[in-house]
Amino acid sequence: AKGLEKVNKLPCPGIEALIDVSGLGKGKIDTGKVAFGLAPRLNAAGRIAHPKAGFLLLIAKSIDEALPLAHSLEENNRQRQAIESKVIKEAEEMIDDNVDLSTESIIILNNENWDSGVIGIAASKLTEKYNRPCILISVSEEEGTGSARSIEGFDLYKALYSCKELFRRFGGHQQAAGFSILVSNISEL
Numbered sequence: 001a002k003g004l005e006k007v008n009k010l011p012c013p014g015i016e017a018l019i020d021v022s023g024l025g026k027g028k029i030d031t032g033k034v035a036f037g038l039a040p041r042l043n044a045a046g047r048i049a050h051p052k053a054g055f056l057l058l059i060a061k062s063i064d065e066a067l068p069l070a071h072s073l074e075e076n077n078r079q080r081q082a083i084e085s086k087v088i089k090e091a092e093e094m095i096d097d098n099v100d101l102s103t104e105s106i107i108i109l110n111n112e113n114w115d116s117g118v119i120g121i122a123a124s125k126l127t128e129k130y131n132r133p134c135i136l137i138s139v140s141e142e143e144g145t146g147s148a149r150s151i152e153g154f155d156l157y158k159a160l161y162s163c164k165e166l167f168r169r170f171g172g173h174q175q176a177a178g179f180s181i182l183v184s185n186i187s188e189l
Contacts, residue, residue, distance in 0.1 A: 014057035017066035044077035047117035110137035120147035
């Protein structure tokens with residue numbers, strides 16, 4: 001509550017610039033606008049470029065210093081959204097072509113062209129759409145990077161732990177997890 005009050009009355013130059021560039025409206029920031037407006041923009045650079053841009057925005061001393069950084073983050077966010085949409089579209093096509101939703105309880109897909117920085121967001125949206133756990137794996141040479149999201153009542157971490165020998169490393173909790181896996185182990189997963 002105190003943070004929202006400060007953001008609406010006297011934001012730091014970086015947040016002020018980001019609010020301005022994103023068109024969220026000064027003095028009208030609520031939790032939804034933070035979660036779905038400001039945070040994705042701050043995180044976008046880390047997903048498709050380098051997270052330092054978000055840090056530099058937050059420590060900017062003036063609005064003149066912050067505005068170019070905010071514009072850059074806005075562009076990164078647009079790129080992230082386009083990449084994410086492409087991953088979701090490709091995954092939906094793979095589901096339509098290769099997954100029997102009447103018998104498959106979990107969706108597991110992999111692709112060499114998917115950006116590992118957005119597969120978690122894509123998996124989350126696919127989990128919502130299909131109402132089942134979804135695991136997306138971005139493949140690069142011999143290793144895949146996976147991101148998984150679950151539904152209420154299915155302990156994703158427990159499921160992945162049951163086949164932990166397949167992973168090079170993994171971690172997470174009941175609703176979300178991430179891992180690295182040798183490409184040779186994906187079909188067994």
